[in-house]
Amino acid sequence: xxxxxxxxxxxxxxxxxxxxxxxxxxxxxxxxxxxxxxxxxxxxxxxxxxxxxxxxxxxxxxxxxxxxxxxxxxxxxxxxxxxxxxxxxxxxxxxxxxxxxxxxxxxxxxxxxxxxxxxxxxxxxxxxxxxxxxxxxxxxxxxxxxxxxxxxxxxxxxxxxxxxxxxxxxxxxxxxxxxxxxxxxxxxxxxxxxxxxxxxxxxxxxxxxxxxxxxxxxxxxxxxxxxxxxxxxxxxxxxxxxxxxxxxxxxxxxxxxxxxxxxxxxxxxxxxxxxxxxxxxxxxxxxxxxxxxxxxxxxxxxxxxxxxxxxxxxxxxxxxxxx
Numbered sequence: 001x002x003x004x005x006x007x008x009x010x011x012x013x014x015x016x017x018x019x020x021x022x023x024x025x026x027x028x029x030x031x032x033x034x035x036x037x038x039x040x041x042x043x044x045x046x047x048x049x050x051x052x053x054x055x056x057x058x059x060x061x062x063x064x065x066x067x068x069x070x071x072x073x074x075x076x077x078x079x080x081x082x083x084x085x086x087x088x089x090x091x092x093x094x095x096x097x098x099x100x101x102x103x104x105x106x107x108x109x110x111x112x113x114x115x116x117x118x119x120x121x122x123x124x125x126x127x128x129x130x131x132x133x134x135x136x137x138x139x140x141x142x143x144x145x146x147x148x149x150x151x152x153x154x155x156x157x158x159x160x161x162x163x164x165x166x167x168x169x170x171x172x173x174x175x176x177x178x179x180x181x182x183x184x185x186x187x188x189x190x191x192x193x194x195x196x197x198x199x200x201x202x203x204x205x206x207x208x209x210x211x212x213x214x215x216x217x218x219x220x221x222x223x224x225x226x227x228x229x230x231x232x233x234x235x236x237x238x239x240x241x242x243x244x245x246x247x248x249x250x251x252x253x254x255x256x257x258x259x260x261x262x263x264x265x266x267x268x269x270x271x272x273x274x275x276x277x278x279x280x281x282x283x284x285x286x287x288x289x290x291x292x293x294x295x296x297x298x299x300x301x302x303x304x305x306x307x308x309x310x311x312x313x314x315x316x317x318x319x320x321x322x323x
Contacts (some may be wrong), residue, residue: 064155065090110134193229
């Protein structure tokens with residue numbers, strides 16, 4: 001599959017030019033309350049302006065191709081803004097799970113080699129402490145900081161970022177040992193979005209019309225690579241929840257006007273008994289399971305899903321250190 005763009009930011013910029021007044025993000029009131037942010041929609045035009053402004057500030061501060069930045073922002077709009085701004089410069093992001101224990105946080109900060117971390121304010125000190133313990137020098141800022149600390153070391157890679165430039169470093173759970181860092185280049189994310197956009201059948205994406213609701217965290221590849229990239233490629237709207245809320249699930253689906261929702265199989269079980277709420281939805285909603293995004297063309301109209309035949313290209317693993 002030939003990719004029309006070489007970076008995730010380039011794909012976003014092309015969609016923003018095509019659908020400037022369509023919503024990129026929709027923040028429900030319940031999510032806004034949980035995060036202490038404003039509710040409502042953010043258009044592609046408004047998001048692009050914020051991303052460009054951040055990119056200019058990061059560039060001025062000396063960040064560039066081949067460096068890494070940590071993001072402890074959960075599913076806030078700021079996650080998307082900082083990720084795309086940094087991606088435009090060739091800076092890879094390391095999503096940080098807000099539920100990490102201190103030992104795991106120390107390991108991730110030190111092992112990843114991040115130079116800066118953008119964090120929600122109440123966890124900034126935790127990251128700074130983790131960096132000191134790991135023997136790392138990491139600048140820590142909140143997402144709306146007035147000043148971005150200058151990075152004294154030069155960018156390690158010359159030239160403009162491209163398909164092979166690292167886009168994200170996502171860590172495994174570490175349940176069977178030290179977490180492993182999965183090095184995911186732009187190519188991986190772009191292929192994920194294009195794959196979703198071209199599988200057809202039940203999963204056909206209507207460009208400029210879809211609204212995808214996900215309760216899954218952006219530290220996970222499903223939400224970050226598949227959900228987000230599918231909407232960026234197709235000009236759709238991402239509706240990120242702060243987490244899964246079984247009692248208000250169908251209310252969130254209804255209020256957001258979602259046309260697609262992503263979930264894990266266990267979440268579906270917890271939602272049983274809400275059929276009366278489901279019947280009150282505004283219109284048809286397609287529900288691909290997060291663990292089963294592959295789609296059988298022959299069975300698609302009956303809503304059956306299976307695993308994809310092949311994963312997007314480009315992934316490699318950053319092995320854990322024996323410490």
